[in-house]
Amino acid sequence: MFRKIVIFFAFLLCLSTGAQAKYCPEKIAVISGDPFVMGVEGILQSIYRALGCKIEFVSLPAKRGILYFNNRSVDGEIYRLSLVENAYNIPFVRSSVALLHLKNALWENPDREIAQKRPMGYVRGIKWHDEYAASFKEQGNMISFGSEENMFQAYERGSIGSFLTEKQSVDLLQAQSFFKTSPKMVKVISDLPLYHYLNADYADFMKAFSAYLVKNKPFKALN
Template identity: 50%
Template sequence: MYKFLTVALIALISSFSVNAQSNSSYCPQKIGMMQGDPLAIPAKEILVKIYKKLGCNIKVVPLPGTRGILHFNKKLVDGELYRLSLAEKAYEQTFVRSLVPLFKLTNAIWENSDYNISNKKPLGYVKGIKWHEEYILKHFLDMQNIAQFYSEDKMYEAFNRGAIGGFLSEKQTVKLLMDDGRLSVSPP
């Protein structure tokens, strides 16, 4: 996966290299990153290295989902590490989307393989992640069957403890968590 991130980020930055060479005085100062997002950490490391090669020392600021959008709109950060296109509707400032996607994400519901747990425990989601919130609003009339978290890390910890029967996340994140041994149960 790190190899994929490297290729995607190099392609992303190479599309900006002409601008960086022609106007070397511009470097973004702060880039927002989704706090607690397992995919953001390796992407951040790669992005910082690439910008450093371009002569830019950037600071990557971890922010909760919705706060990242607010910081961008208030010009407290110069951009965001990555966002789903769904979040772009909330941008009030002009932004440039990379020509090359950083990730191809597949969103899904992940459940404990034990039916007694997955059927009886609530579904976890993270407040501030737009696709989580939209999914919950569209599909859950009974709000007692859901559990709200303020970070992905806390949601995954609750899943490991058996406090929730499933959670919303995307495929690459779950694969990364499984590869790192951070999920105690392999969720289908």
């Protein structure tokens, strides 16, 4: 009888542990080499801590993040446009409100001659970059990069005269005095909401996460 009781409570403990594991996502994919993402990782960490969870960021190229999510190597992705949903082939949940709105733009060296004569830089694999680059082909030459970090370094070296990125990234880099020659925004390409995505197994956590966003507005200063 005693042995049965022990087994019964052990079974309940397993159920409880499993439920807890399913509540907390553990690995979240972020786009590698994106200064904006790296600059706001702390905000996401603090939200997860407030909700009783600890996460690990996995830095991946944009397309590989989708692949890892689909094969369940990561539990979710952060700072993603809703168009990514077409690429997911497993059940998912999305934050009920956007984390923030991303102002995607074309930036140029303030020296017009440099801006016009040198190539435009973009990051391959970021959908809006790829789409704009495809429409830009007849207007001038371009150079693709594996990450925004590499692209910004190329701008600083003078290898490119313009580039694509979001306003938030430029704001963060300017605050860090990264640019010797600050680029100027010449064209807003889109102003779109960014969301947090998780495997559908974490629907309960996503409800709590969304409620936290509504109540505390942790990304307000970045919009």
